[in-house]
Amino acid sequence: MNRGLSRIIFAVVSLLFAAFFLAPLGIVIRGGFSDSGHFTLRYLIGVFQNPIYAEGLFNSFRIALGTTALVILIALPLAWLTNRYDFPGKRWIGSLILVPMVLPPFVGAIGFQQVLGPYGGLNTLLGIGPVDWLGQMQYGGVIVLQALGLYPIMYLNASAALANVDPAMEEAAANLGCKGFTKFRRITLPLMMPGLFAGGTLVFIWSFTELGTPLILNYTRCAPVQVFDALKEIGANPFPYALVFVMLVSSALLYTAGKLTLGRQAHAMQGKATVATVARPVRGWRGFLVALPFLAVIFVAMTPHLGVLATSFATPGSWYQSILPQHFTLDNYAEALGHEMTIGSIRNSLFYSALAVAFNAALGIAIAFVVVRSDIRGRGVLDALAMLPLAVPGLVLAFGYLAISAHASNMDWVKNSDFWKNLLDVRANPTLFLVIAYSMRRLPYMVRSAVAGLQQTSVALEEAAANLGAGFLTRLRRITVPLISANLIAGALLAFSFSMLEVSDSIMLAQRTDYYPITKAIYELFQLIGLGQYLASALGVWAMAFLAVTIVGASLLLGRKLGALFRI
Amino acid sequence: MPVAIRLKEVTKRFGSITAVNRISLDIEPGELFFLLGPSGCGKTTLLRSIAGFYTPEEGSIHIGDRDVTHLAPDERDTGMVFQSYALWPHMTVAQNVAFGLELRKCTRAEIQQRVAEALAMVQMADRAAAKPNELSGGQQQRVALARALVIRPQCILLDEPLSNLDAKLRHDMRAEIRRICKHAGLTAIYVTHDQKEALAIADRMAILDRGVIQQCGSPQEIYRKPTSRFVANFIGETNFIEGRIRSASNGTAIVETAVGAIASTALPAEPLAQNQAVTLSLRPEVIHVGTEPKDPTNVLRGQLRDTLYLGEIAQHHIALPTANGSPLALKAFELNPKLIGHECEAKEVQLWFRPANAVLLAS
Numbered sequence: 001m002n003r004g005l006s007r008i009i010f011a012v013v014s015l016l017f018a019a020f021f022l023a024p025l026g027i028v029i030r031g032g033f034s035d036s037g038h039f040t041l042r043y044l045i046g047v048f049q050n051p052i053y054a055e056g057l058f059n060s061f062r063i064a065l066g067t068t069a070l071v072i073l074i075a076l077p078l079a080w081l082t083n084r085y086d087f088p089g090k091r092w093i094g095s096l097i098l099v100p101m102v103l104p105p106f107v108g109a110i111g112f113q114q115v116l117g118p119y120g121g122l123n124t125l126l127g128i129g130p131v132d133w134l135g136q137m138q139y140g141g142v143i144v145l146q147a148l149g150l151y152p153i154m155y156l157n158a159s160a161a162l163a164n165v166d167p168a169m170e171e172a173a174a175n176l177g178c179k180g181f182t183k184f185r186r187i188t189l190p191l192m193m194p195g196l197f198a199g200g201t202l203v204f205i206w207s208f209t210e211l212g213t214p215l216i217l218n219y220t221r222c223a224p225v226q227v228f229d230a231l232k233e234i235g236a237n238p239f240p241y242a243l244v245f246v247m248l249v250s251s252a253l254l255y256t257a258g259k260l261t262l263g264r265q266a267h268a269m270q271g272k273a274t275v276a277t278v279a280r281p282v283r284g285w286r287g288f289l290v291a292l293p294f295l296a297v298i299f300v301a302m303t304p305h306l307g308v309l310a311t312s313f314a315t316p317g318s319w320y321q322s323i324l325p326q327h328f329t330l331d332n333y334a335e336a337l338g339h340e341m342t343i344g345s346i347r348n349s350l351f352y353s354a355l356a357v358a359f360n361a362a363l364g365i366a367i368a369f370v371v372v373r374s375d376i377r378g379r380g381v382l383d384a385l386a387m388l389p390l391a392v393p394g395l396v397l398a399f400g401y402l403a404i405s406a407h408a409s410n411m412d413w414v415k416n417s418d419f420w421k422n423l424l425d426v427r428a429n430p431t432l433f434l435v436i437a438y439s440m441r442r443l444p445y446m447v448r449s450a451v452a453g454l455q456q457t458s459v460a461l462e463e464a465a466a467n468l469g470a471g472f473l474t475r476l477r478r479i480t481v482p483l484i485s486a487n488l489i490a491g492a493l494l495a496f497s498f499s500m501l502e503v504s505d506s507i508m509l510a511q512r513t514d515y516y517p518i519t520k521a522i523y524e525l526f527q528l529i530g531l532g533q534y535l536a537s538a539l540g541v542w543a544m545a546f547l548a549v550t551i552v553g554a555s556l557l558l559g560r561k562l563g564a565l566f567r568i
Numbered sequence: 569m570p571v572a573i574r575l576k577e578v579t580k581r582f583g584s585i586t587a588v589n590r591i592s593l594d595i596e597p598g599e600l601f602f603l604l605g606p607s608g609c610g611k612t613t614l615l616r617s618i619a620g621f622y623t624p625e626e627g628s629i630h631i632g633d634r635d636v637t638h639l640a641p642d643e644r645d646t647g648m649v650f651q652s653y654a655l656w657p658h659m660t661v662a663q664n665v666a667f668g669l670e671l672r673k674c675t676r677a678e679i680q681q682r683v684a685e686a687l688a689m690v691q692m693a694d695r696a697a698a699k700p701n702e703l704s705g706g707q708q709q710r711v712a713l714a715r716a717l718v719i720r721p722q723c724i725l726l727d728e729p730l731s732n733l734d735a736k737l738r739h740d741m742r743a744e745i746r747r748i749c750k751h752a753g754l755t756a757i758y759v760t761h762d763q764k765e766a767l768a769i770a771d772r773m774a775i776l777d778r779g780v781i782q783q784c785g786s787p788q789e790i791y792r793k794p795t796s797r798f799v800a801n802f803i804g805e806t807n808f809i810e811g812r813i814r815s816a817s818n819g820t821a822i823v824e825t826a827v828g829a830i831a832s833t834a835l836p837a838e839p840l841a842q843n844q845a846v847t848l849s850l851r852p853e854v855i856h857v858g859t860e861p862k863d864p865t866n867v868l869r870g871q872l873r874d875t876l877y878l879g880e881i882a883q884h885h886i887a888l889p890t891a892n893g894s895p896l897a898l899k900a901f902e903l904n905p906k907l908i909g910h911e912c913e914a915k916e917v918q919l920w921f922r923p924a925n926a927v928l929l930a931s
Binding site: 458460461463464465466467468469470471472474475478479482483485 | 619620621640641642643644645646647648650651652654655656657658667668671672715716719725
C-alpha cells in the first residue's frame with residue numbers, strides 16, 4: 001500500500017481521535033492530576049494507597065481474567081465442534097448460539113434476578129428456602145453473567161480463524177504421525193492465534209471495564225462501579241479521574257503484553273485454503289452428543305432473557321415464590337408500546353446505530369489497511385490507538401462529551417444559530433455526540449475484525465489486481481472487501497447490535513424525550529414505580545426481537561445463514 | 569506492439585540486505601527472458617520491482633519508452649502470473665479473467681468475447697463458471713495465465729509459474745507458455761529456479777546469485793560457455809579440474825593438472841597469464857568413455873568405479889589416478905550405452921574429450 005495514502009489515513013484518524021476521543025478524555029483525566037490548577041501526583045498515588053480503590057482494581061482484574069478464561073472454555077470447544085462436525089440441526093443451533101450477543105445484559109439482569117433472587121424461580125424449583133445466589137457468588141456472579149454475554153465474541157472469532165486454517169496444515173501434521181489433541185495444540189491452535197487474540201483481547205478489556213453487570217448485580221467493589229458512584233460527586237472528588245487513568249493505562253499495557261506474546265506472528269495463509277474443510281456428518285445419538293454442549297450453553301445463556309420474557313408477560317406481582325409467573329397478561333406490552341417515547345426511541349436507535357456502523361466500517365477498514373498492509377512508522381501506534389476506546393468505560397467518555405457540549409453551548413455563535421445548536425448542544429439534539437460515542441466505542445471491533453481478515457488473506461490477491469491495473473479503491477472494492485467480507489460483516493453486526501444496546505452513553509447524552517434511544521427508554525420505563533420492571537421487560541423483549549429480526553434479515557439479504565456469515 | 573524492458577543499475581535493499589545489487593539488463597521486444605538462480609538470489613525481488621510491488625532505491629526501469637521506476641503497479645500495464653496463482657476465491661474463472669478488461673472499460677460484448685478466447689487459448693473454456701478452489705493446480709495455473717494475457721499487456725511477468733505443478737504437466741505447460749508468448753508476440757520475463765525450464769524455452773537468460781547477474785546469454789551460451797564456476801555448476805552437471813596455465817597461445821591453452829596436461833580452446837575473454845590458477849569445466853556428456861579417440865589431444869586413463877543405467881544414457885563414475893595419490897572423481901555420460909553390467913566395474917578405461925569442450929574458467 002502506498003505510503004502517501006497510509007500517511008493521510010494516519011493523519012485523518014489521528015485527528016478524529018484527537019477531537020472525539022483524546023479531548024473528552026483529556027478533560028476528564030486533567031481532573032486527576034490537577035489540584036486547583038497545579039499539577040499533582042497525589043491522587044494517582046492515593047489510588048494505590050487507598051485500600052478500597054486498590055481492592056476495586058484487583059477485583060476488576062480478577063473478573064476480567066476469570067471471564068476471559070470462562071469464555072475460552074465455553075467458546076473454543078464449540079467453535080471446534082462446529083468446524084469439524086455436521087450434526088442434526090446445526091443451522092439453527094449455530095444461529096441460536098450467537099443470540100446472547102444481541103441480548104442487552106442490563107435487561108437480562110432483571111430476568112436474572114427474577115430467576116436467581118431469594119424468592120425466585122430456581123429456589124422454588126429446588127424447593128429450598130430464600131438463598132441469595134447472587135449475593136453468595138460475589139464477583140463469581142459477575143464473571144458468570146459476563147461470560148454468558150461475551151462468549152459469542154470469542155466463538156465468532158475462533159470459528160472464523162478455524163475456517164481460515166488450511167486443512168492441509170493439519171493433514172501435513174497427521175501425515176507426520178501427529179494426531180488428536182497434540183495436533184490441535186501444535187498446529188491448529190497456533191494458526192488460529194490471530195483470531196483468538198482478537199477475541200481474547202475484546203473479552204478481557206470489556207470485562208475489565210464493564211459497568212452494567214456489576215452495577216445491576218449490586219457488586220460495588222470493582223473499579224468501574226467505584227468510578228460511576230464517584231461521578232455523582234464530580235468536582236468535589238478528583239480520585240475517580242485518577243482511577244480512570246490507572247484503568248486506561250493498565251488496559252493499554254495488558255493489550256500490548258498480549259500482542260507481544262500471542263499476536264506476534266501473523267500466519268498468513270497462501271490465499272484461502274486450497275482444500276475445503278469437510279465437516280464430518282454425525283447422526284443419531286452421536287449427533288445428539290455433539291449438539292448437547294451447544295444446547296446446554298444456549299439454555300444457560302438464555303435463562304436471564306427467558307426470565308425477561310416471562311416477566312414481560314407476567315401480571316404485576318404474580319412472580320413471587322413460584323417457578324414461573326402465576327398469571328399472564330398482554331397489558332405490559334400495550335402499556336409499554338403505548339407510551340409516547342417508545343416507538344420514537346426504536347426509530348432513533350436504528351438511525352444512530354446505522355450511522356455509527358457506516359462511519360465505523362469506513363474508518364475500520366482504513367485503519368486495518370494501514371496496520372497490516374503498510375510499512376509506515378507508527379502503524380503500531382495506530383493499532384493501539386484504535387483499541388483504546390475499549391479501555392475507557394463508556395460513561396467516562398460520555399461525561400467528557402457532556403463537558404465539551406456544555407462548553408460549546410456557552411459560545412455565542414452556538415447560542416445564536418439553530419444549526420450549531422442542534423449539532424453541538426446535546427440538550428437541543430444529541431445526534432452528533434451519540435453517533436460519535438457509539439462509533440468510537442465500537443470502532444475497535446471493526447478494526448480487530450478487519451485486521452484479522454487482512455492478516456489471513458494473502459497479499460498476492462491484491463497484487464494480482466494491481467497488476468491488472470486496478471487502483472487502490474478498485475482493489476479495495478472488488479478484491480479486499482469481498483475477501484474479508486465475513487470478518488467485516490461480523491464486525492459490523494457486533495458494532496450495530498452493541499450500538500443498539502449501548503447503555504452509558506445513551507443514558508447520559510440523550511436528554512430530550514424525542515431523541516431517546518431504546519436503552520434510555522427502557523431505563524426510563526424501569527424507573528417507573530411499581531410497574532417499572534414489567535414495562536421495561538416488555539420493551540426489552542421488543543428490542544431483542546427487533547434486533548434479532550434485523551440481523552437475521554441482514555443475513556438473509558446476504559444469502560447466507562447467520563452461522564455461516566463467519567466462514568468463507 | 570511488443571516493447572523492450574531496460575533496467576539500469578537497479579538496486580533494492582531490505583534493511584541491511586541488498587537483495588538486488590546494481591543490475592542492468594536490456595530485454596528485447598518479444599523476447600522470452602529468464603531470470604534464473606538459487607532461492608534468495610534476488611530474482612523474484614527483481615521481477616517484483618519491474619511489476620512495481622517494490623520501488624528500487626537506485627537505478628531506473630523502463631518499459632518501452634516509459635520510465636516506470638516510480639509508477640504504481642496498476643499504472644504499468646504488465647500482466648503477471650503469480651507463483652501462488654493468486655486467483656480470487658470469491659470470483660468464478662470467467663470473472664477472474666474478465667476483471668482486467670472491466671477496468672479497461674471494455675464493452676460487455678467485447679469482454680465476453682475476449683474472455684472466451686482467452687479461456688479457449690488455455691483450454692479452460694468448459695470451466696468458465698467454476699470457482700478457483702474447484703480447479704486442479706494445472707487448471708488454476710492456466711486461468712492465471714489467461715487472466716494476465718487477456719488484457720494484452722505490454723509484457724508478461726511470470727513468477728515461478730510452474731513450480732506447483734507435477735513434472736508431466738510442467739513439461740507440457742512450459743512449451744505451451746512459449747507458444748502462447750510467441751503467438752501473442754509478447755515480451756516476457758520468467759523467474760524460475762528450474763534450469764531445465766529455462767534451457768528449454770528461453771530466448772536468453774540471466775543467472776543471478778546474491779543479487780548480482782553472474783552471466784547473461786542464450787541457453788547455448790550459458791550451457792556451453794559458462795564464465796564462472798557458479799554458472800557452470802548451477803546449470804547442468806559438470807566436472808571441475810583445477811590446474812595452472814602452462815602455456816596459452818593461438819587460442820589454445822595447455823593446463824597443468826593433477827591428472828596431466830589438458831588442452832582447451834574454450835577460453836575466457838580476458839588474457840591468461842603463465843602459471844595462473846584456473847579451473848576446467850567438463851560436462852559429463854563431452855567425456856567419451858571406452859571408444860577410440862577421434863581427437864588424440866586429451867586422452868586420459870582411469871578406473872570405472874560404478875555405472876548407473878538410466879535407459880537412454882549410462883552414468884559412469886570414473887577415478888583418475890593423480891600425482892599426489894588421492895584419485896580425482898569424474899562423471900561421464902554414455903549415450904545409447906554399451907558399457908553396462910557388473911563385469912565392467914573396476915575395469916581400466918580410456919576416456920577422451922575435445923579441447924573445445926574443456927571450458928577454461930579463470931578462477
